[in-house]
Amino acid sequence: MNKIIIANYREMEPQVISRDGNSFAVKPIIEETDAGKCSASFVEVEPGQFAYGYHYHEVNEEIFYIIRGHAVVRTPEGEKNLKAGDAIAFPASPEGAHVIRNGSATEKLVYLDAGTRLMPDVVHFPDTHTGMVCSASGVHHFRES
Structure with a gap:
């Protein structure tokens, strides 16, 4: 990061992400292109919906x-119920x-998603046996065999 960044969540336009009948809104407050090694977004999820899909990173950690x-957070250890004020951290593995x-x-549901954003990173989606490589040249999808 080479500068101080100030941004206001209430002034950010949401980016709505829709896949397979599910949708959620993301408001990037500190983007990795501005911060360098980390980022932070506010995520808004309507009742009955989820964000991103079941996944893990090889490089980046999230909080x-x-x-x-x-x-309700699904993890390899089972579901975790969280309320306002709770934080949960996910290792890169x-x-x-x-x-x-x-x-x-x-x-x-409104939560802050913060973490490292180092590149390249490989993201795995175990339920669909797919993944993606995130690099400076873009996002490249793959199917796991």
Whole structure:
């Protein structure tokens, strides 16, 4: 990082990500292109929805801080129930696999997703046997055999 960055969550336009009938909104507050080695985004998940899908990173670590709502996080150790004020950290390994879903029937889940953003990184999606390599040249998808 070569400069101080100030950004306001309330002023950020959400990027809506939709896949397979599921959607969630991401508000990147500190992007890796600005910060260098880390990033932070606010993620908003409506009731019954989840964010990103079950995955793990080979290089990057993530931390989620729950701001509002009830989160259910699937991990290799089973489901973890989180509430506002809770934080959870994921190591860069299969043991850090995770997906977060909104466990409420009525309230929006809002959490801060922060972590390292070193490149290249390989992200694995065990449920679909797919993955992606994230590098300076872009994102390259692959199927695991």
